[in-house]
């Protein structure tokens with residue numbers, strides 16, 4: 001069978017992949033050497049895609065109130081209930097909450113249905129939590145939401161500044177490009193992040209600024225740009241507001257950033273002294289109560305110096321989701337129309353309305369995500385359709401959001417997974433086709449439109465999202481408007497609409513693709529927009545042509561603001577949240593892969609050693625975070641990667657994987673006043689040791705039913721590994737273990753010391769280990785990575801909790817591709833005298849495939865060599 005060209009469904013790098021189906025539901029995945037985003041490279045998540053396409057956990061049929069239903073019944077119910085609600089309470093009583101992971105064609109139909117036919121603008125997307133501040137910043141500066149540069153700028157830059165971006169883990173293939181540029185031309189790297197991340201490992205400078213102080217830092221830079229005569233006077237003839245921006249920057253140049261002055265000066269000298277500078281920014285910038293201002297503070301510096309849209313220089317907002325950019329183009333946000341046309345512009349409304357032959361169109365923006373769920377909670381929104389996103393986990397104040405969804409009169413959820421925290425709350429659950437099974441387009445961070453193509457048949461009754469939406473549109477009575485049979489048809493309509501936008505002077509114009517026939521759509525190669533008679537791809541703005549009335553760009557006068565929530569005696573710590581290398585968001589797909597689950601198998605909180613000592617928290621203790629919104633229990637990782645007074649926790653764990661570690665239950669729903677984007681990185685919390693009576697660690701082949709105040713599970717090659725901790729005394733551990741694993745007939749082997757609260761119990765059948773439980777009054781000390789893969793094997797000595805002397809413990813997996821553990825690497829470094837990441841690769845293969853773990857291998861090498869130097 002030949003390979004199918006497609007695009008990775010995870011991050012906004014938008015890597016090309018080649019897929020080969022094995023005919024039995026499996027898929028082999030490799031990087032597409034010809035795709036301009038990755039040239040064959042893939043990160044750990046992309047490489048493991050084949051492990052995540054199985055049918056385990058898939059939603060295969062529609063369900064109404066938990067019962068299987070036919071498509072006909074389910075869709076009719078959705079159409080009827082939406083129609084009734086609109087008839088009784090008006091169009092603004094319904095809402096769609098969608099996703100930057102939808103394909104452009106799905107997005108286009110959802111937006112058209114809500115804005116053009118239902119007649120409300122209550123469609124918003126998880127991109128509100130992700131890109132909204134960048135959108136707002138771009139529009140304020142350029143008059144349009146456009147990323148000026150391209151990925152090639154990373155190859156050609158002499159200085160790359162990562163602001164609030166952990167590129168090494170979140171856009172690993174772009175990070176590989178950055179490292180390649182460093183090697184080829186000595187590109188300098190600066191990281192601006194309160195936390196020391198994997199992206200700092202290769203950095204020339206790391207500026208651990210105070211949370212939220214980016215505007216102050218970039219104002220200091222802007223002030224010196226002006227004072228030192230580094231502004232580009234010619235380019236500034238294309239810019240309005242420069243004097244006011246300089247004045248404001250000068251005024252606030254000394255606002256506190258918490259940084260050492262010489263460090264700041266080094267950064268400013270480097271920035272001013274390097275013509276080819278790319279400033280890459282992501283959620284440390286966007287997810288802030290001053291997110292839009294942070295974006296404009298960065299754009300100000302690039303506009304002032306004319307370093308924009310030229311090879312090797314410019315601001316580069318990296319998108320998170322695979323189609324975050326496509327969603328912005330198609331008008332997925334509540335305050336946009338379609339094709340960069342504005343909902344508040346009467347002329348724009350009228351041309352789109354005419355183009356769609358639509359009966360009605362809202363005149364004002366709809367509710368943004370946080371307000372939307374508040375309106376669901378207050379009963380103002382009575383029918384809600386959630387598509388391709390898991391807000392019960394990922395929205396700030398997530399307990400309140402869950403309660404709002406649960407209390408909504410009518411909730412529809414389209415997902416591929418049967419059990420998600422949001423799916424569990426649905427009245428109607430609709431099975432969508434997944435990545436690998438569906439066709440359409442996505443746009444990545446540098447405006448490149450790529451095809452996703454199907455390589456697998458849709459299982460069960462699953463249908464593509466666009467088809468489900470179009471069918472509901474037809475059943476609501478708008479037959480002609482939603483008469484689509486293929487995604488190609490939708491794409492052509494969209495491209496034609498963009499041509500109209502182009503005639504209005506909008507930059508998003510792909511009318512050149514409007515007459516692609518089905519075969520042409522099938523064969524579409526990665527293409528950077530615009531694609532019109534006037535323009536093809538390329539960069540924007542070097543010519544000084546912007547999209548505000550009058551054609552000029554705008555610099556903004558900005559003032560530093562501290563994060564909205566203030567620390568105090570009750571909530572003395574600042575909570576930062578984000579991502580880990582091998583999991584994707586709410587883990588519905590990546591957690592299916594044992595490889596990806598092995599890197600960081602448990603939810604955790606990073607806390608500074610000094611704070612840990614003050615709070616009486618020891619390594620591996622559990623920690624409870626409490627905020628006015630809610631609480632979470634997480635494993636302590638004591639590290640000076642975070643600063644004193646700050647803690648960091650990942651966003652990934654859910655009711656399915658670790659119910660008490662849902663970090664968004666703790667995060668406050670504070671938003672940026674301009675963009676409406678939540679401040680996911682600066683809540684305030686109290687931090688206390690969680691005083692568990694007992695701790696447990698279990699491995700098993702089959703299912704497990706943990707019932708404890710704390711538990712977290714991760715997939716292994718054979719089954720599960722589970723961490724537990726409880727507050728109530730358990731007297732009969734053998735009985736509890738039987739219940740836990742539902743194993744009553746197996747052979748039991750146990751070591752129990754009731755007085756000391758110790759228990760070790762193993763279950764065997766036919767000489768093979770089925771499950772084992774280890775309990776202690778302190779965090780359990782066993783060799784987890786060894787035990788995790790023991791079930792299914794002949795292992796009569798499992799209760800020792802450690803490998804026999806002739807089988808060393810590999811330690812936590814560092815290289816997911818080749819399954820190489822930390823201990824294995826450390827031993828090889830020490831015994832073989834390895835000096836470089838390349839030598840580690842040659843000896844162990846680690847880091848030689850996707851390269852995502854290379855920063856961590858470098859850190860291990862540095863650790864060993866530092867220790868050796870000190871000895």
Ligand SMILES: Nc1nc2c(c(=O)[nH]1)N[C@H]1C(S)=C(S)[C@@H](COP(=O)(O)OP(=O)(O)OC[C@H]3O[C@@H](n4cnc5c(=O)[nH]c(N)nc54)[C@H](O)[C@@H]3O)O[C@H]1N2
Pocket residue numbers: 011012130163164165166167169170171192193194195197210211212213214282283284285288319320321576577578579580581582583584585681
């Ligand atoms: N492995 C993996 N990769 C992903 C994803 C995933 O789930 N897993 N998700 C994708 C998505 S949708 C997105 S949006 C991107 C996100 O990609 P990133 O934005 O790179 O990821 P985050 O970890 O959310 O946050 C980045 C950094 O912002 C820092 N930060 C916090 N507060 C501040 C501040 O005030 N100023 C500055 N300068 N920095 C601050 C944090 O310490 C953190 O290291 O990743 C994409 N890629």
Ligand SMILES: Nc1nc2c(c(=O)[nH]1)N[C@H]1C(S)=C(S)[C@@H](COP(=O)(O)OP(=O)(O)OC[C@H]3O[C@@H](n4cnc5c(=O)[nH]c(N)nc54)[C@H](O)[C@@H]3O)O[C@H]1N2
Pocket residue numbers: 099100101126127129130131283287320321387388389390391393394395396414415416417420432433434435465577578579584585586587588589651663664667680
């Ligand atoms: N504290 C904190 N919270 C955050 C963030 C943070 O940094 N910190 N980051 C925010 C950001 S940037 C983002 S982007 C969001 C992401 O948060 P979410 O969008 O809520 O997370 P996902 O896990 O990506 O949810 C995708 C859902 O779609 C389902 N799905 C997969 N494929 C398909 C398909 O083809 N069709 C349909 N219909 N469904 C499908 C999956 O099973 C899953 O349930 O989280 C935000 N929340």
Ligand code: SF4
Pocket residue numbers: 008009010011012013014015038041042043044045046047170171172173174
């Ligand atoms: S960097 Fe990784 S997750 Fe992002 S698109 Fe490429 S392979 Fe997928």
Ligand SMILES: [Mo]
Pocket residue numbers: 129130131320321
């Ligand atoms: Mo995101």
